Amino acid sequence: MNKTLICYFSASGVTKSVSEKLAKTLEGDLFEIEPTEKYTSADIDWTNKESRSSVEMADKSSRPAIAKKIENLEVYDKIIIGFPVWWYTAPTIINTFIEENDLRNKKIYVFVTSGGSNETGSFTDLKNSYPELNFVRAKRFKGTESEEEYRSFIEE
Numbered sequence: 001m002n003k004t005l006i007c008y009f010s011a012s013g014v015t016k017s018v019s020e021k022l023a024k025t026l027e028g029d030l031f032e033i034e035p036t037e038k039y040t041s042a043d044i045d046w047t048n049k050e051s052r053s054s055v056e057m058a059d060k061s062s063r064p065a066i067a068k069k070i071e072n073l074e075v076y077d078k079i080i081i082g083f084p085v086w087w088y089t090a091p092t093i094i095n096t097f098i099e100e101n102d103l104r105n106k107k108i109y110v111f112v113t114s115g116g117s118n119e120t121g122s123f124t125d126l127k128n129s130y131p132e133l134n135f136v137r138a139k140r141f142k143g144t145e146s147e148e149e150y151r152s153f154i155e156e
């Protein structure tokens with residue numbers, strides 16, 4: 001055991017691209033947090049209060065379903081969770097993911113992509129929601145970082 005799993009949700013590809021770079025640099029495995037019902041561009045229209053993402057993010061108890069399960073979670077000791085910032089925090093599908101998987105005894109690293117918001121709001125919210133979990137560090141990535149920056153993310 002000393003394996004890293006990069007779990008990501010990406011609605012429009014930015015987080016996916018960063019995840020692939022991280023996986024390559026850290027020699028980690030990738031798991032896509034794939035919604036059972038994919039988000040269309042209408043679903044992620046934040047200017048529309050009635051779009052799917054607006055409705056979900058206004059209801060903190062929403063838990064969008066995930067299509068696949070991780071099969072061999074026990075072989076990983078470091079879990080990286082990546083997602084786009086939605087309304088200053090993590091999309092609620094990230095809550096689904098955390099609640100469906102037993103992440104106790106894992107070191108959890110969080111990264112976000114965003115239009116400008118940093119990782120602090122998302123990280124604080126996750127730590128407050130799941131005080132039993134070991135959240136180590138969070139960072140915002142733009143996708144233009146060096147391999148060294150990716151590497152230092154999980155090296156203490």
Ligand SMILES: Cc1cc2nc3c(=O)[nH]c(=O)nc-3n(C[C@H](O)[C@H](O)[C@H](O)COP(=O)(O)O)c2cc1C
Pocket residue numbers: 009010011012013014015016044045046053054083084085086087088089113114115116117118
């Ligand atoms: C519904 C929604 C809400 C968003 N809210 C924020 C926000 O609060 N702050 C921010 O900087 N960017 C926000 N964004 C922009 C995304 O975080 C950014 O485009 C992200 O890199 C997209 O990642 P993806 O392509 O992996 O889905 C929002 C985007 C969407 C679709």
